[in-house]
Amino acid sequence: MKKTVAIIGSSGAIGNAVAEILLDDDGVEAIYRFSRNDSNENSDRVKNLYIDIEDEESIKDCIKNLSKDIKFDLVFVATGILHNDNDIFPEKSIRDISKSKLEKVLLVNTIGPALVGKYFIPYLRKDSKSIFAFLSARVGSISDNKLGGWYSYRASKTALNQIIKNFSIEVRRSNPNAIFIGLQPGTVKSFLSKPFEKNVRPGNLFTPEYSATKMLEVIDNLSLEDTGKVYAWDGEEIQP
Ligand SMILES: NC(=O)c1ccc[n+]([C@@H]2O[C@H](COP(=O)([O-])OP(=O)(O)OC[C@H]3O[C@@H](n4cnc5c(N)ncnc54)[C@H](OP(=O)(O)O)[C@@H]3O)[C@@H](O)[C@H]2O)c1
Numbered sequence: 546m547k548k549t550v551a552i553i554g555s556s557g558a559i560g561n562a563v564a565e566i567l568l569d570d571d572g573v574e575a576i577y578r579f580s581r582n583d584s585n586e587n588s589d590r591v592k593n594l595y596i597d598i599e600d601e602e603s604i605k606d607c608i609k610n611l612s613k614d615i616k617f618d619l620v621f622v623a624t625g626i627l628h629n630d631n632d633i634f635p636e637k638s639i640r641d642i643s644k645s646k647l648e649k650v651l652l653v654n655t656i657g658p659a660l661v662g663k664y665f666i667p668y669l670r671k672d673s674k675s676i677f678a679f680l681s682a683r684v685g686s687i688s689d690n691k692l693g694g695w696y697s698y699r700a701s702k703t704a705l706n707q708i709i710k711n712f713s714i715e716v717r718r719s720n721p722n723a724i725f726i727g728l729q730p731g732t733v734k735s736f737l738s739k740p741f742e743k744n745v746r747p748g749n750l751f752t753p754e755y756s757a758t759k760m761l762e763v764i765d766n767l768s769l770e771d772t773g774k775v776y777a778w779d780g781e782e783i784q785p
Contacts, residue, residue, distance in 0.1 A: 546673070547574035548618035553596060553661050556580035558735030559680060560623030562753035564591075566761060577617075579607060598624050598657030608664045616670040619764065622661055622679040626653040627698050627737045634740075635695040647697045654701035659708045662725075666712065671720045676764050677712065681705055681727030681775055681783075688784050702727075706775055706785060713773030724767050727775035729783055730756040751778070 550567055554560040555578035567573045568591065578585055579596040587593055594610060597603040626649070628634045633646050658679050669675040684695055685702025706727050713725040732738055732745050733756045742750060759778040766780070775783040 548572055549575045549577075549616060549670075550619045550621065551577045551579060551617050551665065551668075553579045553598065553620070553622045553665075554624030554680075555585070555593075556583045557623050557625070558737070558753040559730055559733055559757055560621070562757035563621055563623060563761065566754070566757050577611070598661055599652050601660050604660050604664050608668070611668070615668055616675075617665070617668050618670050618673075618675050620661075620665050620669065620677045622658050622677075624653065624657060625680055625737060626650055628740060635698055637694055639696075642696055647700075650697035651701045651704070654698065655704040655708065658705055662708065662712050666716060666720075666723075669716075669720055669723050671722055673722060674767075674769070675720070675723050676767060677723060677725045678760075678764060679705060679709055679725075679727050681709070681729055683729045683777065683783060685727070685775070686783050686785060703785075709775070710773040717772070721769070724769060724772040726764075726767065726771060726773075727783075728760050728763065729775065729777040730760060731778040 550573055552560050552564050555564050564576055564578055567576055574590065576591045578591060578593045581595065581597050583593045585591065585593050594607045596607045626633065633649060636642055662677065669677060682702045683689060684699045685706050687703060690699065709725050709727050716723050731751045732749055733751045733753055735753060756778050763776050763780050777783055
């Protein structure tokens with residue numbers, strides 16, 4: 546059976562690359578691109594829908610616009626924030642911690658994806674394997690934290706990984722064919738990574754297409770016992 550896919554954050558570098566790769570896949574019947582500003586055209590196979598993951602009503606509304614019978618084989622959550630054009634930038638030290646910035650980063654990176662899970666999980670296919678993937682980050686691993694800093698982003702991804710684990714435990718009962726995973730895309734050229742590009746060793750800054758291709762390979766190879774885990778783009782399991 547051909548697949549139906551939802552990509553949340555399809556306007557981003559990685560989300561868009563995932564959508565473009567799946568568009569070339571004959572095994573994919575329909576792609577639902579959810580974002581705040583996607584300039585993509587609707588077509589027979591591609592539908593663009595508005596979502597603001599910071600607003601629970603917006604997530605609820607976009608579900609209302611879907612057919613009640615829709616079943617997703619893959620939901621890929623590619624939203625995220627590390628910095629913005631206003632005041633958000635990763636904290637270098639304790640004195641940079643601020644309530645409003647922590648709130649914003651946790652809202653986009655943790656609370657938004659948790660709410661996307663709340664409303665999209667009922668639409669996961671049940672009669673065969675289905676995947677709910679969230680873009681996480683290696684810096685969300687507490688055991689891997691050697692450098693410190695980046696308080697809000699690290700904490701938001703650590704908490705996201707916990708939410709993913711919780712989804713995997715609870716949904717096992719109602720949908721034993723569902724797999725929930727976090728994915729670390731590598732360092733990928735995008736708006737999000739732009740300020741840090743210069744620190745990346747040559748060859749280690751991936752194109753969005755390369756990272757998306759590798760992560761889709763990881764997704765294809767998942768089995769039910771992988772649910773709740775976090776994997777890197779090359780299939781390495783990232784420890785909590
Ligand atoms: N790039 C890397 O090196 C790297 C490394 C590790 C992890 N990651 C993770 O990968 C994910 C994607 O990153 P990227 O590199 O593709 O960054 P990006 O190009 O900046 O994309 C981020 C996406 O998040 C969306 N977004 C932010 N807030 C939103 C909201 N309230 N509602 C709906 N969409 C919202 C943006 O949409 P708008 O266009 O509407 O703003 C954009 O589509 C993030 O979770 C990031 O933490 C990236």
